[in-house]
Each structure stands twice: as C-alpha cells, then as structure tokens.
Amino acid sequence: MRTFLKTLLWICITVGIVGLHMAISFIAPFPFDTFNVIFCFLVLYILFYRSGAVVWVSFLLHYIIDLYSVSTFGVVLFAGTISALCMYWISKNIFANVSISVALGLTAIGLLLYRGIFSALLILLSVFGSTEQTQLFENRLFIIYLWEIGITSLASMFMYVIIQKYVKGKSLAL
Amino acid sequence: MQRKSAILLSVTSIIFVVILFHYIGWLSLPEKWVRSLINTPSSYIFKTTNAVQGTQTFVSSKKELSERIQALESQIGSLSVDQSKLALLEDENKRLREQLNFITTSSIHSVGAEAIGRSIDPIATTIIINRGERDGIREGNPVIIGSGILVGKVISVHEASAIVQLINDTQSRVAATVLNNKEHSLGIVEGGFGIAVRLKFIPQNEEIRGGDIITTSGLEGNIPRGLLIGTIEAVERKPQEPFQEALLKPIYNLNDITVVSVLLTE
Numbered sequence: 001m002r003t004f005l006k007t008l009l010w011i012c013i014t015v016g017i018v019g020l021h022m023a024i025s026f027i028a029p030f031p032f033d034t035f036n037v038i039f040c041f042l043v044l045y046i047l048f049y050r051s052g053a054v055v056w057v058s059f060l061l062h063y064i065i066d067l068y069s070v071s072t073f074g075v076v077l078f079a080g081t082i083s084a085l086c087m088y089w090i091s092k093n094i095f096a097n098v099s100i101s102v103a104l105g106l107t108a109i110g111l112l113l114y115r116g117i118f119s120a121l122l123i124l125l126s127v128f129g130s131t132e133q134t135q136l137f138e139n140r141l142f143i144i145y146l147w148e149i150g151i152t153s154l155a156s157m158f159m160y161v162i163i164q165k166y167v168k169g170k171s172l173a174l
Numbered sequence: 175m176q177r178k179s180a181i182l183l184s185v186t187s188i189i190f191v192v193i194l195f196h197y198i199g200w201l202s203l204p205e206k207w208v209r210s211l212i213n214t215p216s217s218y219i220f221k222t223t224n225a226v227q228g229t230q231t232f233v234s235s236k237k238e239l240s241e242r243i244q245a246l247e248s249q250i251g252s253l254s255v256d257q258s259k260l261a262l263l264e265d266e267n268k269r270l271r272e273q274l275n276f277i278t279t280s281s282i283h284s285v286g287a288e289a290i291g292r293s294i295d296p297i298a299t300t301i302i303i304n305r306g307e308r309d310g311i312r313e314g315n316p317v318i319i320g321s322g323i324l325v326g327k328v329i330s331v332h333e334a335s336a337i338v339q340l341i342n343d344t345q346s347r348v349a350a351t352v353l354n355n356k357e358h359s360l361g362i363v364e365g366g367f368g369i370a371v372r373l374k375f376i377p378q379n380e381e382i383r384g385g386d387i388i389t390t391s392g393l394e395g396n397i398p399r400g401l402l403i404g405t406i407e408a409v410e411r412k413p414q415e416p417f418q419e420a421l422l423k424p425i426y427n428l429n430d431i432t433v434v435s436v437l438l439t440e
Contacts, residue, residue: 019215025294026216026223034296055185063192064208068291070298070329070337070345074193081189082182089178122297140367144296 014057017041018064031147035155036111038065042084043107043156044163046091047098058084075121083114103160107153115145206333213335217290217304224289224432256354256387263353282398284318284435285309290335299343299368301326301431306334309436314396316437323425324348324390324401325434336436340428341403342371350403351391352382360391363403363422371404373420382409382420396439 021037028035038061045054062080069076087110095102195201287309291302305311315328317338326346330337339346342365350373352359359380361373376382386406392399404422411418 015211018212019219022212022216022291022294023219026220026292059189064212065294067205067209068212068293068302068337069295070293070300070339071295073196074189077193078186078189081185085182085185141297148296 010057014060014064017061021065022068031144031151034144034148034151036148036152038062038080039107039111039114039152040156040159042087043103043110044159046088046106047103047160048163050091050098052088054088055081055085071118071122072125075118075125079114079117079121082117083110086110086113100157100160104153104157107156108149111145111149111152115148202333209332209335213290213302213304216302217288220289220291221432224430260353260387283310283438285311285438287336287434287436289431289434293337297344299340299346299365299428300329301338301340301434303336303338303434303436304334305436306332306336308333310438311336311436312438315439316390316397316401317434318401318437319426319431319434322401324397324403325424325426325428325431327397328436338434338436340368340431341365341424342368342428344368348397348403349391349393350388351399352376352406353387353389355380355382355386357381360393363388368428371422371424373406373422375417376420378411378413378416378418380418382406382418384408386420388422398437398439 017037024035024037025033027033038058041061042054042058045051045057059077059081062077065080066073066076087106090109091102091106095106192201196205285305287303287305289301290304293300303317311328311331313328313331316324317326317328319325324341326338326340326343327348328336329339341348341363344365344367346363346365348363350361350363352361352373357380359376359382361376364372364374366372373382373388384406388403388405390397390399390401390403402425404424406420407423408421409418410420
C-alpha cells in the first residue's frame with residue numbers, strides 16, 4: 001500500500017513538474033520562458049536527497065518532454081538523462097558539500113552539459129540525414145541557451161534558500 | 175572509474191532500448207496515456223494564456239494610439255484595393271480556365287482543430303493541435319486559418335494530436351510565388367526563430383516590391399496553390415548575389431493561433 005501511494009505521488013509530481021515547465025514556457029514572456037523547471041527540480045533533488053535515483057527521475061521527465069519535442073525522439077531523453085547522471089557524479093565527487101553556490105554551479109554545469117549533448121546529437125543526426133539543423137549555431141540560439149542557464153541557476157539558488165531556511169530550518173552555508 | 179563506466183554503459187543501453195521500443199511501437203499505449211494526461215491541462219493553460227495575451231495591447235500615449243489607428247485605417251484601405259485586385263484576378267482565371275476547358279475541382283477535405291499548446295523547444299516554433307491520425311491527418315498536411323491563410327504544416331502526428339511547424343520556424347520551407355508581379359516570381363518562404371519570415375531565391379532581374387502578396391505556388395505536392403502567406407515588407411538586394419530576398423509580414427499573427435483547419439491533401 002505504501003509503495004503504491006509512493007508511486008502515485010511520484011506520478012503526480014512528474015506530471016506536475018512537466019505541466020509547470022510547459023505552463024511557464026507558454027505564459028512567461030522572454031527571457032523568463034527559458035526557465036527550465038525540470039533542471040531546477042533535478043538540482044534540488046540532488047542537493048536534498050543525495051540519491052542516484054535522480055537519473056531515473058530525469059529519465060521519466062525527459063521521456064515525457066521528448067514526446068512533445070520536434071527533434072528526433074531520443075535526443076532530449078538521452079541528453080537529459082546523461083546530464084543528470086553527470087550532475088550527480090559532480091555533486092558527489094567534486095562539489096562535496098551542499099550550499100547556495102553549489103546550487104548555482106551545479107545547475108549551470110548541468111544545463112551546459114544538457115545543451116552540449118543535445119546540440120552534438122542533432123549535428124550527428126544531421127550528418128546521417130535524419131534531420132536538418134542548418135541553423136544550430138545561430139547567435140540567437142546561444143543567447144536563448146545563456147538566458148536558460150542564467151535564469152534556471154538563479155531560480156535553483158533561490159529555491160534552495162527557501163527550502164533550506166523555511167522548510168528544513170537550517171542555517172545557510174555559502 | 176570502472177564502476178562509473180559500467181553505470182554509464184548500462185544507463186545508455188537502457189535509453190537505447192527505450193528508444194528502440196518507441197520506434198517499434200511497443201510504447202505507443204503508455205505514450206497515448208501520457209499524452210492524454212498532459213494534453214488536457216496544457217490545453218487549458220494555453221487557452222487561458224491566449225485569452226489574456228489577446229486582450230493586451232500596450233500603448234504608451236494618446237499620440238501612439240492615434241498613430242496606430244491611422245496606420246490601421248491606411249492598411250484597411252490598401253487591403254481593400256488588394257481585395258479588388260484579387261477579385262479581378264480570380265475572374266480572369268475563371269474565364270481563362272473556361273476557355274481552355276479545364277476541370278477545376280476543389281475536393282480537398284479539411285479538419286478543424288484547436289491549438290492546445292506551443293513548442294517548449296527553443297529550436298522550434300510549433301503548436302500542438304488536438305486532432306491526429308484518427309482524424310485523417312498526415313505529416314506534411316498544410317494548416318490554414320480562415321478560408322486560406324497558410325500558417326504552417328504538420329510535422330509530427332500521433333493518434334489524437336499533432337505538431338504543426340509554423341511558417342516562421344527556422345526549419346520551415348514553403349514553395350511560394352509573388353501574386354501580383356509581372357513575372358509571378360517563384361521563391362522559397364523560410365522562417366527564422368519564430369520572428370522573421372523571408373522570401374528567398376528570387377532572381378535579381380525580377381521586380382518585387384513592398385506590398386506584393388505572397389501565396390503558395392503549388393509546387394510542393396501536399397500544399398495547394400493560392401494559400402495566402404503574407405506581404406512583402408522590405409526587399410534586400412545585394413549586387414554581388416544572384417538572388418534577392420524579401421522580408422515578409424505574415425497575414426495572420428502567428429502568436430495568436432487558437433483554431434486552425436488542416437487540409438487533408440494526399
């Protein structure tokens with residue numbers, strides 16, 4: 001019964017996160033519509049739970065997002081899951097502590113990895129003729145990615161402070 | 175290090191297996207459930223967003239409002255002129271076809287659909303509609319508004335929904351023609367990051383001007399001739415280039431799409 005309720009809770013959380021991600025991209029004006037809710041959630045999950053299950057949470061979230069993506073199926077899923085795995089390893093082996101600056105740094109590194117793997121896969125697929133991404137290196141796209149990294153990192157930092165101070169009640173480490 | 179490599183390999187393998195299952199079709203049922211779970215709230219949020227954004231027209235001063243009204247009135251005037259020109263062309267076309275004994279049929283069926291979401295990828299400018307395979311929609315079908323304004327084409331179809339690539343998407347290419355110039359110049363309409371729409375590959379020796387109407391040329395199998403795309407706003411000519419380009423203004427505001435029709439072309 002407990003497992004069933006836990007599974008149901010995770011399904012609700014997953015749908016909620018994806019719904020919030022889509023809602024922000026519809027409602028918010030540029031550049032706030034670039035806020036990546038999924039990555040913010042993944043970073044907070046790593047910082048508060050310190051569990052490798054974040055990889056499978058990321059897998060599920062990016063699987064759903066990939067169903068709505070126009071790029072070849074699998075690109076978003078692969079990029080999202082592998083970057084979550086890398087973020088977990090970085091948080092465990094490099095950023096050994098948990099702090100505001102770790103929230104900021106981990107989000108920025110995670111999104112850089114995500115967009116890097118995403119772009120590399122699209123280029124690889126265009127070489128094999130599966131898709132045409134002739135304007136992948138337009139300035140405007142880089143600007144959008146930079147806004148995404150900046151806004152999501154700041155949001156992660158802000159959310160970490162809120163959760164740490166008001167939910168967990170601990171003093172903050174910088 | 176070995177352990178990390180093993181973990182990376184197993185995660186990658188699982189991802190590839192899931193991707194394979196997706197393409198085989200073994201995951202179509204759970205994907206259908208997921209889409210139906212997400213589409214309903216997405217549709218509600220999208221309609222609410224459009225309703226709120228549609229009522230907002232920001233004007234900073236009375237002078238700006240007055241200038242806007244004057245510009246719109248002038249636009250109405252020139253559109254009326256264009257409408258009469260179109261009517262003349264239609265009449266001429268009809269008479270010519272009668273003379274040549276053409277059999278014209280307009281047997282293209284269409285399906286009405288509502289937009290229930292927008293793209294969440296920064297690399298794409300698309301909308302999601304609530305009609306799909308079971309309604310007869312196929313990839314490549316043109317999507318129009320009203321009785322003939324092209325807004326995009328279907329690029330991905332699922333059972334009960336489809337993704338439409340708008341004409342201002344970076345990957346969008348539509349074969350087009352200039353309706354009211356002497357040469358009826360042929361070109362390609364390309365989109366640019368959801369902002370710009372450009373007409374490209376017009377030979378330098380053909381004359382195109384601001385205000386010229388751009389329609390589909392019918393040279394693409396799936397897209398019939400005569401669907402309105404936009405009007406020319408500015409022409410760019412570089413002497414060293416063999417082709418000239420034009421910046422287009424779409425007929426319809428592509429950020430304000432709520433209801434569309436999908437033409438079920440073969």
